[in-house]
Amino acid sequence: MVNQKYKEELSYELGELLKSAERIVPIKKGSYLFKEGQVAKEMYIILSGKVQISKINAEGNELSLRLCKHNDIVGELTLFTVDPRYIFNAKVIENGEAAAINIVDLEQAFFKNSQLAFEFLRWMNDHIRKTITKFRDLVLNGKKGALYSTIIRLCNSYGVLRENGIEISVPLTNQDLANFCGTARESVSRMLTELRKNHIISISKKIITVHDLEYLKKEIDCENCPIEYCNID
Amino acid sequence: MVNQKYKEELSYELGELLKSAERIVPIKKGSYLFKEGQVAKEMYIILSGKVQISKINAEGNELSLRLCKHNDIVGELTLFTVDPRYIFNAKVIENGEAAAINIVDLEQAFFKNSQLAFEFLRWMNDHIRKTITKFRDLVLNGKKGALYSTIIRLCNSYGVLRENGIEISVPLTNQDLANFCGTARESVSRMLTELRKNHIISISKKIITVHDLEYLKKEIDCENCPIEYCNID
DNA sequence: AACGTTTTGTGACAGAAATCACGTTAAATT
DNA sequence: AATTTAACGTGATTTCTGTCACAAAACGTT
Numbered sequence: 001m002v003n004q005k006y007k008e009e010l011s012y013e014l015g016e017l018l019k020s021a022e023r024i025v026p027i028k029k030g031s032y033l034f035k036e037g038q039v040a041k042e043m044y045i046i047l048s049g050k051v052q053i054s055k056i057n058a059e060g061n062e063l064s065l066r067l068c069k070h071n072d073i074v075g076e077l078t079l080f081t082v083d084p085r086y087i088f089n090a091k092v093i094e095n096g097e098a099a100a101i102n103i104v105d106l107e108q109a110f111f112k113n114s115q116l117a118f119e120f121l122r123w124m125n126d127h128i129r130k131t132i133t134k135f136r137d138l139v140l141n142g143k144k145g146a147l148y149s150t151i152i153r154l155c156n157s158y159g160v161l162r163e164n165g166i167e168i169s170v171p172l173t174n175q176d177l178a179n180f181c182g183t184a185r186e187s188v189s190r191m192l193t194e195l196r197k198n199h200i201i202s203i204s205k206k207i208i209t210v211h212d213l214e215y216l217k218k219e220i221d222c223e224n225c226p227i228e229y230c231n232i233d
Numbered sequence: 234m235v236n237q238k239y240k241e242e243l244s245y246e247l248g249e250l251l252k253s254a255e256r257i258v259p260i261k262k263g264s265y266l267f268k269e270g271q272v273a274k275e276m277y278i279i280l281s282g283k284v285q286i287s288k289i290n291a292e293g294n295e296l297s298l299r300l301c302k303h304n305d306i307v308g309e310l311t312l313f314t315v316d317p318r319y320i321f322n323a324k325v326i327e328n329g330e331a332a333a334i335n336i337v338d339l340e341q342a343f344f345k346n347s348q349l350a351f352e353f354l355r356w357m358n359d360h361i362r363k364t365i366t367k368f369r370d371l372v373l374n375g376k377k378g379a380l381y382s383t384i385i386r387l388c389n390s391y392g393v394l395r396e397n398g399i400e401i402s403v404p405l406t407n408q409d410l411a412n413f414c415g416t417a418r419e420s421v422s423r424m425l426t427e428l429r430k431n432h433i434i435s436i437s438k439k440i441i442t443v444h445d446l447e448y449l450k451k452e453i454d455c456e457n458c459p460i461e462y463c464n465i466d
Numbered sequence: 467a468a469c470g471t472t473t474t475g476t477g478a479c480a481g482a483a484a485t486c487a488c489g490t491t492a493a494a495t496t
Numbered sequence: 497a498a499t500t501t502a503a504c505g506t507g508a509t510t511t512c513t514g515t516c517a518c519a520a521a522a523c524g525t526t
Contacts, residue, residue, distance in 0.1 A: 057373055058454035065365065077362050080355040087362070110354060114347035121343060121354055122313040128361040129310050129320070132298065135368035139415035140290050143483065173503065182372035184484050189505060205492090206503090221291035376513065406473065417514050422475060438522090439473090 017073075017116065018045060020109045021099040027051065033074065033090035033098060040078035040086045042100040046070055049096015050170065053088050054179065064179040067093075067157065067170065067232045073123065079103055093170075130229045138182060141220050146181035147191050148216040151201070153232040155210055164211060171206035180232070250306075250349065251278060253342045254332040260284065266307065266323035266331060273311035273319045275333040279303055282329015283403065286321050287412065297412040300326075300390065300403065300465045306356065312336055326403075363462045371415060374453050379414035380424050381449040384434070386465040388443055397444060404439035413465070 022042075027033060027049050034040065036055065046068050053066040053074060065088065068074050078084040084103060110117040137149035151168075159166040178188045195201045200212045210216070217224070255275075260266060260282050267273065269288065279301050286299040286307060298321065301307050311317040317336060343350040370382035384401075392399040411421045428434045433445045443449070450457070 055369060057369075061373060063369060063373055077358065077365075080358050087366075107351075111347055111351050114344055114350050117347055117350035117354060118340075118344050121350060121357065124354065124357045124361065125310065125313050128357065128364060131361060131364055131368075132310075135364075135372065136288060136290075136296060139368065139371050140294060140296055174505095175503080185504090186485080186506085187483060189503095190483095193505070407475095408473080418474090419476085419515080420513060422473095423513095426475070 017101065017106075017120065018099055020106050020116075021045070021101045022105070023100050024097050025100050027092040027096050027098050029092055029095050031092050033092060034086045035089050036086055038086050040075060040084040041103060043073065043075040043079065043103055043106060044090075044098040044100055046072045046074065047097045047099055049092060049098075050094035051098075052091045052093050054091065055088050061182075062179045063182055064176070067154070067180075069157070069233065070096075072233045074098075076124075076127075079107060126228055130231065130233075133225060133229050134232075137220060143181060143183045143187055144191060145220045146183060147177065147188060148220050150177060150180045150232070151208065151210060152213065152216055152220075152222065153230055154208070155213060156227050157231040157233055159210070162209060164209060165201075166210045166213060168208045168210070172208065173206060250334065250339075250353065251332055253339050253349075254278070254334050255338070256333050257330050258333055260325040260329050260331050262325055262328050264325050266325060267319045268322050269319055271319050273308065273317040274336060276306065276308040276312065276336055276339060277323075277331040277333055279305045279307065280330045280332055282325060282331075283327035284331075285324045285326050287324065288321050294415075295412045296415055297409070300387070300413075302390070302466065303329075305466045307331075309357075309360075312340060359461055363464065363466075366458060366462050367465075370453060376414060376416045376420055377424060378453045379416060380410065380421060381453050383410060383413045383465070384441065384443060385446065385449055385453075385455065386463055387441070388446060389460050390464040390466055392443070395442060397442060398434075399443045399446060401441045401443070405441065406439060 024047065025033075025044075027046075029049075033044060033051055048070055051068045051072075051074055052064055053068065054062050054064040056062050066072075066074075074090050075086060077088075078086060110120065134149070134153065138146045141149070154168045154170070154172075155166045158169045160169050161167075174188045174192065175185045177192075178185045181188065192201070192203065196203065198215075200210070200215050202209050202211065216222075222230075257280065258266075258277075260279075262282075266277060266284055281303055284301045284305075284307055285297055286301065287295050287297040289295050299305075299307075307323050308319060310321075311319060343353065367382070367386065371379045374382070387401045387403070387405075388399045391402045393402050394400075407421045407425065408418045410425075411418045414421065425434070425436065429436065431448075433448050434441055434443050436442070449455075455463075
């Protein structure tokens with residue numbers, strides 16, 4: 001049974017899920033929780049630290065899909081498959097711990113415990129909704145729309161309110177942002193320069209502070225959808 | 234209780250789901266099963282006919298997300314939400330019938346019946362995996378990649394083997410294809426012209442026949458993922 | 467068959483975005 | 497502090513994609 005120290009901080013649903021957890025693994029910056037193609041035996045709940053989910057294509061371009069933190073579930077897409085293999089890379093970008101849940105056990109737990117299955121269904125539903133709205137932004141509004149949408153989502157997931165705006169509390173290089181947008185590093189650099197020039201954002205030590213979130217939202221016809229669907233987790 | 238005539242054709246999982254169905258509704262070409270923003274009371278299983286799921290943005294551009302047929306589930310994203318509203322449009326493009334499932338009843342059914350919840354979880358998991366791979370193709374390989382990926386998926390969902398190739402058994406205009414790719418109609422027209430010139434495809438009466446699927450797959454570095462994840466449903 | 471409507475193909479052009487190149491700045495390491 | 501490495505900014509150029517315009521073709525209807 002798993003260490004109890006995180007239990008209180010978890011939502012009820014995750015608490016239920018965590019009862020199935022086998023062990024806690026430490027995660028170290030730079031290492032991978034799992035890599036594409038590996039046989040999948042476990043799904044993870046991030047307890048602390050940060051993990052980036054990404055996919056690398058044949059030309060070597062990396063597409064980042066999620067940036068996960070405390071209470072996020074990763075490796076969930078391997079459930080219910082005949083030959084379970086991870087289809088993405090999970091790179092640790094900040095030290096922490098993750099609870100590992102054996103997927104065979106979990107599938108059985110779902111079967112026995114409809115409360116658990118129900119909560120996971122709810123999570124899955126939110127997750128797919130989030131995924132679709134995220135990609136819609138990437139596809140429909142060009143590269144500028146992709147970047148602005150990414151910044152808005154980062155604010156919703158990692159924003160800390162400061163007197164001069166919202167600070168995104170994760171250091172991100174231009175290349176990191178480019179990977180989230182499916183765009184070139186140089187294009188991101190140019191767009192960020194323009195945003196700075198117009199005092200929409202400012203950047204210091206790879207930390208972005210957004211001074212005018214409304215501007216970004218207006219530019220991409222943001223519908224102000226609920227924050228549960230508009231984040232980068 | 235629902236009409237029995239379709240039961241035999243359904244997979245086991247859908248059969249289970251269908252037990253919760255309340256009524257069968259006829260669907261007529263040109264009408265909408267539901268529209269974005271409407272209060273959602275029902276989820277549907279398509280029994281026959283075809284339904285296109287799409288989203289229209291502020292500028293009036295339409296992005297098509299799915300093209301659904303027999304045994305596909307639509308309207309599923311409204312489950313488990315506090316103020317359930319449809320977030321997409323479901324336009325009927327071929328006459329048929331759909332089984333309507335009350336979402337409140339269904340949520341209760343999931344809670345009571347873990348078998349049912351389990352099967353639906355499996356479906357959701359496949360669905361999100363499919364969604365991610367689809368959008369990845371749209372984002373990473375440019376507009377040509379988006380079109381080729383869409384054609385490959387259409388083959389997997391609606392392809393009929395002919396002596397000269399795979400016939401996509403749904404009439405599609407260039408605009409329809411453009412909507413699936415998030416691209417301009419004229420761009421699609423040009424790309425299709427080029428594919429025809431190179432004898433990769435041919436088109437007759439809005440029906441595309443693919444003569445060289447391998448060419449399309451090679452161009453977008455297709456990994457030959459399982460057909461369950463590479464379709465347009 | 468004649469008509470109106472929708473769809474298609476294509477040229478011309480403009481704007482967006484990727485790529486290449488390279489000097490500068492910032493960060494990490496010794 | 498000095499040195500190496502990584503990240504950034506930006507001009508120049510090329511490629512890709514969208515937009516506009518319009519004629520031709522296909523389709524549906526009477």
